[in-house]
Amino acid sequence: MELSVTISPSGDINKNIFKLKPPRKDGLLLNIHHSKPNNKIRFIHTAFHDRGHVLASADNEGNFYIVDFHTCKYWGLPKLDSCTFLRFSAYRPDELLCGRNNGDVYVVHYESGTVTGTLCGHKSPVKDATFGGKSGCLTTSQYEAIVWSLETNTKIQVLNLEKNNALKHVVFIPKSNYTLACFQDDLIQVWDNTDFDCIKQFLPINWKNYSVKSIAFTKNGQIMVVAGYLPTLVIFSLDHWKLLKIVNLPEHIHTVKHVEFVQRPFDGGCNRILAILSGQGMIYFYNVEENAITSQLTTQYEVSKFSLCPNGSYVACVLCSGDVELYCLSNYVECITEDEPCERKVYVKAKRCAKKIGHVKEQISEILEINKLKAILAEFGTYPEAHRTKIWEKLLKLPNNIQQYNSIINHVTVVAFQDLKQKYPLENKLLMKSLKKLLNNLTTWNSFFAIVDYMPIFVFPFIKVFNNKPVACFEAICTIICNWCQHFFEYHPLAPVNILAMIENILLEHDPMLLHHYSLHKVTAHIYAWPLLESAFSEVLTASEWLQLWDHILTYEVSFFHCVVVAYNIVQRHILLSFRRTEDFVLFFYNQNPVNMKRLLKVTFRILEETSKDNHPREFLTDFKGLDIGNYPLFTEYPKSVVEYQLEEERKIDEELESIVISRAELDNFNKEENKEKAIRQEQEKRVRGTYSIVRL
Known part of the structure; x- marks a missing residue:
């Protein structure tokens, strides 16, 4: 069902009743959006109450909304101008912590909207908060972390940083007396909360120096997962402070934005399911013990953030569209009690498999939503013929x-x-x-x-x-x-020098050695890039490879097309580096060559994700825009003078041809007249000669 929330200009608390309907087949229970659609107002944060029956959400203008599933009521709280994070208090269950842009943290009574306290001390906006002990709260900004007592709203300890250093994550480790901090250089330190001595360090080399994006802990604090920007998970045992294993996620997961363990009943805090938000906006559920993706959640719009219910019932997704969608986790993570018989477990597994198969069939038959299409493409590498x-x-x-x-x-x-x-x-x-x-x-x-x-x-x-x-x-x-x-036709009939220059910059960033080789042999982008673009890759790929490539080009952003040009050069570099003659390069880019499509696509996604902002094609291209219903657009991206010149030349040619035709016709007429006059003269001469003869007789 849909829940439309309305901004209250007076700041009054008006509780509204709603009827909660059964979830959809995909588990969607609730969609929360503003009653008046406005692209400028978007939900950016969500948080669940510890008991799991209350969801708080905040938009980018500082409006707060509460949804209570037990009482089936929802209401708005007075506006606070800004919100940098949202978290229910673990000390007082009826209070909500809200970060502000000036670094303050408000403590708000979520029933009445009253601000009951303020945590003042941060110099920059607070990113998150975690809880430990009886009343301890740890808040983190980019340059400082502060431990508070929520009983008195006073500071206990401030983490001071060295100059030119910054924080990525600072959290209390669950069920322990330890605090963990991840710095901007990706070094992770753990210290004892009693004397604040450093007891352990984890070096970035453990996760191949990938930039850390997220850190997750099991509820019992025994397992820690570090997720880098690239799709790699590093799992540590905190009982023995050792690395357990490194997990390379499936290739269709290109990047990782956030990871979090799913709390499940009867697992004793030894959480086995990890929720992974990929850079493509899909949530994957990964079983740590089985080392397998068990299910995935895809929505109509990409998921930018998600929050998991502490009791394992729901997941709240903040979409890039600005809406919030609430899903039942039971659709994706089966919860089975320990005393259930094996027959029940087998039945649940069979039901899950049937549900997956039905899901795939439904996705293929409906073919409606972009995220579903991306999931199909990610799973099979190509669309069904x-x-x-x-x-x-x-x-x-x-x-x-x-x-x-x-x-x-x-x-x-x-x-x-x-x-x-x-x-x-x-x-x-x-x-x-x-x-x-x-x-x-x-x-x-x-x-x-x-x-x-x-x-x-x-x-x-x-x-x-x-x-x-x-x-x-x-x-x-x-x-x-x-x-x-x-921009393909701006310099026609010349190749698009701006596009080729952009591709050359990308190649310089990702493979300077290959570009240097091109430069030595005077091979320009007109040779190694333009043939691929003007033929849409049809001359260098087989029919099936071409279809697979364009499945991806049409599915992802427009700049994918330009990135794959660079990727094709990089994937074929071992052959290209052996060439010395210009004609060899020219021949190569106008003929089919064996290529590993899986690697080509992988390199393309890497270029798409890792190219710097200054060189990235998306900085120079506009986003995709479909044709309007009822009319076709006026295409104007071409040099008008070229067309006018061409038309003028054609007009001149037509005029010359017409002139020639007329001249020929006139000449024919002249010849005809001349022949006619000649015939008349001859006839007259004959007559004269004939008359004279008659006279003589």
Whole structure:
């Protein structure tokens, strides 16, 4: 069900009643959003009460909302201007800790909205808070950590940092008398809370020096998981202060943003299931003991944050759309009591397997949501052949403007690429007919495309995908041109120097040795990048490889297309470094070459994630925008002077041809008149001669 919350300008507490409906098949129980849609107001934080029946949420303007599942009531709290974190107090269950931008932490009674105390001491905004002992609270900002007594709201200890150092994480280790801190250089230290002596250090080399993104503990404090930016988990035993194992997550999980153990009944605090939020906005549930992903939660929009209910009942997801969605964890993590018989456990496993199979079938049949499509692609590496056309139509958001398409067909005035059959001879006459029709329609949409000589190579593979669907094919090409071919035509008929320069900068950042090799042999991006772009990779990949690549290109952001150009060079570097002649490089990028697609995609994702902001294509490209329903866009990203010059030249040629035709006609007429006069003169002469003879007789 949906729960619309309204901002109360007066700050009054008005509790509203709602009826909680049974969850959906995917476990969605509740969607919380603002009653008046506003892209500027978005939920950014959520927190569960320790008893699990109350959820608090805060938006980016400092508005707070409480949802009580037991009483089925929800209400808003007075606005606090800002919120940097949200956490229910472990000392007083009816209080909520809210961080402010100025570094203060408010203690708020969540029923009445009254501010009952303030923790003042931080110089920068507080990022989080953890609890330990009877009334201890540890708050962390970027440059300091402070231990408080919530009984008196006073400081107990302040962690002072050396100059030019910063904190990533500082937490109380559960069920212990220890505090753990992770610094900006990824060094982790543990110290005793009694005398604050350092008792243990974990060096970044343990997790291959990957940047630490998240740290999680089991409820009993015996196991610690360190998650780096890349998909690697490092598991430590805190009982013996030793490394247990390093886990490389499946390849479809490219990055990790946050990890947290799922609290389950009857596990004695030895939590086995770890919730992992990937950089793609999906939550994976990983069984630490079985070393396997058991399930995954995908939503319509990417998940930016999540909170787990302490009793293992719910997970609250903050979506990139600004909404909050509440899911039942039982759909993803089975909770079985220790005294249940084995038959019950077997039944639950069978039920889980059936549910997974049903889930996959439902995802493929519906083909509606981008995150579901990403999950399918991540699982299988490519989309199913039988559903690819439908999936691409969904990804490209094709409007199916039949009326507008018919108008284009009925107004074709220029036959584009008249020498098409000679340049690109195809045995399949139907494909040739479809290619001609598409090119004519593109030229009617914009006459500029009649002079883009590589357009037939670029569009031809898409015709085979959208076979017998001319409207979808035309709209797909228009969408791809408007999005993935940004800035392609600005310097036509020259190659797009700005795009090629961008690709060269990315290659310099990720493989300077290869770029140096190119420079030594005077190989420019016009040779190693432009052939891939102008052919959409169709000349260097097999049909199945091309389909797999474009499954990914259309699924992810527009800059994926440009990153894969660099990735293709890097993956093929062992061959390219052996070349010395320019013609070898040219030949290589215009012909099919064996390539490991799995590695190509992996390197592409790495480039997509790790390229610096200054060099990243997304800084120069606009986000994807589909065609509007009811009309096709006016395409203007091309040099008008080129088209005008071309049209002027064609006009001159036509005028010259017309002049020649007229001259020939006039000459023919002149010759005819001259011949006619000559014939008349001859006839007259004959008559004169004839008359004279008669007279003589």
